[in-house]
Every structure is written in C-alpha cells, then in structure tokens.
Amino acid sequence: xxxxxxxxxxxxxxxxxxxxxxxxxxxxxxxxxxxxxxxxxxxxxxxxxxxxxxxxxxxxxxxxxxxxxxxxxxxxxxxxxxxxxxxxxxxxxxxxxxxxxxxxxxxxxxxxxxxxxxxxxxxxxxxxxxxxxxxxxxxxxxxxxxxxxxxxxxxxxxxxxxxxxxxxxxxxxxxxxxxxxxxxxxxxxxxxxxxxxxxxxxxxxxxxxxxxxxxxxxxxxxxxxxxxxxxxxxxxxxxxxxxxxxxxxxx
Numbered sequence: 075x076x077x078x079x080x081x082x083x084x085x086x087x088x089x090x091x092x093x094x095x096x097x098x099x100x101x102x103x104x105x106x107x108x109x110x111x112x113x114x115x116x117x118x119x120x121x122x123x124x125x126x127x128x129x130x131x132x133x134x135x136x137x138x139x140x141x142x143x144x145x146x147x148x149x150x151x152x153x154x155x156x157x158x159x160x161x162x163x164x165x166x167x168x169x170x171x172x173x174x175x176x177x178x179x180x181x182x183x184x185x186x187x188x189x190x191x192x193x194x195x196x197x198x199x200x201x202x203x204x205x206x207x208x209x210x211x212x213x214x215x216x217x218x219x220x221x222x223x224x225x226x227x228x229x230x231x232x233x234x235x236x237x238x239x240x241x242x243x244x245x246x247x248x249x250x251x252x253x254x255x256x257x258x259x260x261x262x263x264x265x266x267x268x269x270x271x272x273x274x275x276x277x278x279x280x281x282x283x284x285x286x287x288x289x290x291x292x293x294x295x296x297x298x299x300x301x302x303x304x305x306x307x308x309x310x311x312x313x314x315x316x317x318x319x320x321x322x323x324x325x
Contacts, residue, residue, distance in 0.1 A: 076198045077323060078222065080254070082208040082247075083229035084239045085116060088262035088285065092229055093207040094122040094301045095314040100203050101168035103325055108169035109201040114209040115176050120164065123171060124300030128164035130175025159197070172197075203322075210239070212246060222253040225321050227283075232264045234273050241277035258321055263287045283320070285313040 081093045097110050112119035120127060138155065145154050164171040198204040206223075228243055230236035237259070244257045259274055261267075264284035274282045288310035294301060304311055319325045 076201055076204060078198060078204045078206070078224050079322065080206045080208055080223045080226040081229060082210065082212060082226060082240075082243045084210045084236065084243075087229040087231045087236060089114070089229045090119050090122055090207050091291070091301065091310070092227065092260060092262070092285065092314060093119060093205055095304075095311050096318060097123060097169055097205050098302050098304075098311070099315050099318050099325075100205070100322075105202050105324070106168045107201050109198055109204045110169050110171045111204065111206040112171065112173040113206055115174070116209070119207050120171055120173060121298075122301045123166075123169070124302045125164045125166060125171050128171060128173055129162040130173045131159070131162065132175030134158055134162050170201075210243060212243065212250070212252070223255065225256045225258060226254045227258050227260050227317070227321075230259060230261050232261050232266075232270060237261070237270070237273050237277055237279070241279070244278075256321070258283060258317075260285060260317060283313075283317045285310050285317075 079096065081089050081096070083089050093110070097108055100106070100108050110119060110123060115132075138158065142151065145151060149157075159172075162172070164173075226244070226247065228240035230240040240259055247254050247257075257279075258281070259279040260283045261270055261274075262285045264270060264286060267282060267284055270284075271282055286309050288308055290305050290308040291301075291310045293299075294304050
C-alpha cells in the first residue's frame with residue numbers, strides 16, 4: 075500500500091527543504107521506490123534532490139494539446155499519455171521525480187486534463203511512498219491530480235503570521251473536502267518552542283514539530299550542494315528524521 079505525504083505552506087518557509095530531506099530519509103531507510111512530485115511552479119525540488127531537469131507536466135500538457143489529433147499509429151490516447159508521462163519523469167536509483175510545472179494556458183485543456191488526471195490518479199500505486207511538495211494554494215490537490223493523502227505537513231516559519239498561514243492551508247484542504255487523514259504543523263528555523271506552542275494551539279494545532287536553524291544547511295544552500303549530500307549529522311536532517319519516525323509508518 076502506498077503511503078502519501080503532502081508538504082504545504084507559504085513560500086519561503088522551507089517546504090522544499092523538508093520534502094527533500096524526507097525523500098532522502100525514506101531512501102536511506104530502504105522505503106523504496108519513492109515518487110517525489112514537485113507541484114510548486116516556483117519550487118526547485120529537483121535541484122535539491124540533485125537530479126537533472128526533466129520535462130514538466132505543464133510542458134507535456136501543451137504538447138498533448140498540440141498533438142492530440144496526430145498520434146502515432148496503433149496507440150490509444152491514454153497509452154500515449156502514459157508513455158509521455160513516463161518519459162518526462164527523472165529516474166534515480168531510489169526515487170523518481172515528476173515536476174508539475176506551470177498551469178495551463180488559454181486553450182481548451184478539458185480532455186488533456188481528464189486523461190492526465192486519470193493516469194496520475196493511479197501513478198503512485200507502484201511506489202512505497204509518494205512525497206508531494208505543494209504550492210500554498212494546493213492547486214494540484216484541488217484538481218484531484220493525486221489520490222488521498224495520509225499526512226500533510228504544514229510548514230511555517232517561526233512567526234504568528236506563518237502559523238496562521240499554515241492554519242489557512244489546513245482549513246482550505248478541509249473546505250475542498252480533500253481526504254487528508256492527518257495534519258501536522260512543522261515550524262522551521264525554530265529556536266524557542268515554548269513561545270510557539272501557545273500560538274499554534276490558538277490556531278487549532280495540538281502539537282508542534284520543529285526543524286532548528288542549521289548552519290550546515292545554510293552552508294549547503296549557499297554552495298548549491300544537493301541536500302542528498304548534506305552532512306548526515308546536520309541538525310535539520312536529524313529533526314526531519316525524528317518527525318518522519320513519529321508520523322509515518324514503519325520508520
């Protein structure tokens with residue numbers, strides 16, 4: 075059974091860092107294969123994972139719209155879509171990466187989106203874990219381009235505004251009636267948890283997970299080093315490991 079992890083929150087809070095370190099920990103624990111989905115147009119999950127840039131689903135959508143009436147002989151449209159999505163993915167030893175990319179343009183995408191959604195609803199079934207790095211508006215989740223979510227980590231910076239923003243994302247997911255089984259607040263660059271807990275409780279979070287400020291992480295970011303190569307003793311990585319062990323099965 076596939077375990078689906080979604081990571082959400084406003085920009086600049088460390089969503090992609092958290093997603094990358096989660097993928098790394100799952101891979102190191104042998105919980106493979108893993109599907110990493112970059113669902114934030116402004117994200118750089120592939121760079122942090124150390125993978126080469128792959129074709130995005132946004133680019134593929136445009137290509138399918140252009141070629142939908144000119145397919146190769148002997149292949150159905152769903153088969154063609156599956157083939158194109160598979161070739162668009164970046165494949166590594168322990169994980170595959172799928173980049174959603176930009177939203178659609180001004181053409182009629184109803185059929186293309188329908189075929190893509192039908193395929194992607196079943197895409198994660200061949201993986202032990204799916205880790206999806208979302209944009210704050212949950213665009214791809216709202217379009218049902220992924221199946222149910224087992225846990226959504228809401229990433230915030232150590233501020234009242236950040237925690238309130240995380241609560242809005244949680245409430246938005248509930249309003250859209252997304253099937254998210256559990257929500258967990260994670261505050262990045264946190265130093266004083268005792269100050270943050272009452273604020274989190276005010277916005278309906280019973281518990282708070284934290285990822286501390288980490289010089290090793292900052293150094294890797296400045297040098298452009300993949301977080302798959304981050305020192306395993308780094309405080310940020312150890313914190314993500316602890317969070318994963320508490321909230322994901324079998325870790």
